[in-house]
Amino acid sequence: MTEPHLHWGDLSKDSRELLTGKLAGLWGAPTDDAAFESLAVDKQQALILLLARVSDKGLWHVVRKITNVYGEGGVGLQFVAWPIIESTLDRRKDFTRRFANHKDTNGGFYEKGRPLAVLHFLYQDGDPRTWYVHFDLYSPVHSVGSAVKHLRHEFLGKMTPDWRMISRYLNT
Numbered sequence: 001m002t003e004p005h006l007h008w009g010d011l012s013k014d015s016r017e018l019l020t021g022k023l024a025g026l027w028g029a030p031t032d033d034a035a036f037e038s039l040a041v042d043k044q045q046a047l048i049l050l051l052a053r054v055s056d057k058g059l060w061h062v063v064r065k066i067t068n069v070y071g072e073g074g075v076g077l078q079f080v081a082w083p084i085i086e087s088t089l090d091r092r093k094d095f096t097r098r099f100a101n102h103k104d105t106n107g108g109f110y111e112k113g114r115p116l117a118v119l120h121f122l123y124q125d126g127d128p129r130t131w132y133v134h135f136d137l138y139s140p141v142h143s144v145g146s147a148v149k150h151l152r153h154e155f156l157g158k159m160t161p162d163w164r165m166i167s168r169y170l171n172t
Helices: 013-019 032-038 041-056 085-091 144-156 163-170
Strands: 063-070 076-081 107-111 116-124 130-138
Touching: 013 032, 013 041, 041 063, 041 076, 041 116, 041 130, 041 163, 085 107, 085 116, 116 163, 130 144, 130 163
Parallel strands: none
Antiparallel strands: 063 076, 076 130, 107 116, 116 130
16 A cells, blocks of 8 residues: 655644654755655655654654655664753663664664664764664564574665564554
């Protein structure tokens, strides 16, 4: 089934409020609603999934401005964060730095406690620091079994889940 292209008004009032002030300027769009409506369907769906999951974790407030969205070659956001993000993630027992860094980043955090569709925050130093959050299909920190699946499919196999895969696993 093909998802329809959404309009700003199709989003719930809560979602619109959470996105207000975070999308304007994305790819030159003058307003949040124009930016959202300019996104391809895969990016809209990715944004909705990440908004819901990051909000459920009580972390949406650390996202200051979204600078990129991806939904087919992975499900994630690039963003500018408020300065409290690193200390906030560092203090949480449901996130860990273990295995969270990539060779082209300076640090990161993995969500703990889930085997599938886990949040992975990464950052690159700079002024300002660039942050990313995406879903990994399998958790490298949940269990030996999920770590092996992560290694096999995502690290060695270079498989990047799309928004449809993540949606399925979030709803199971």
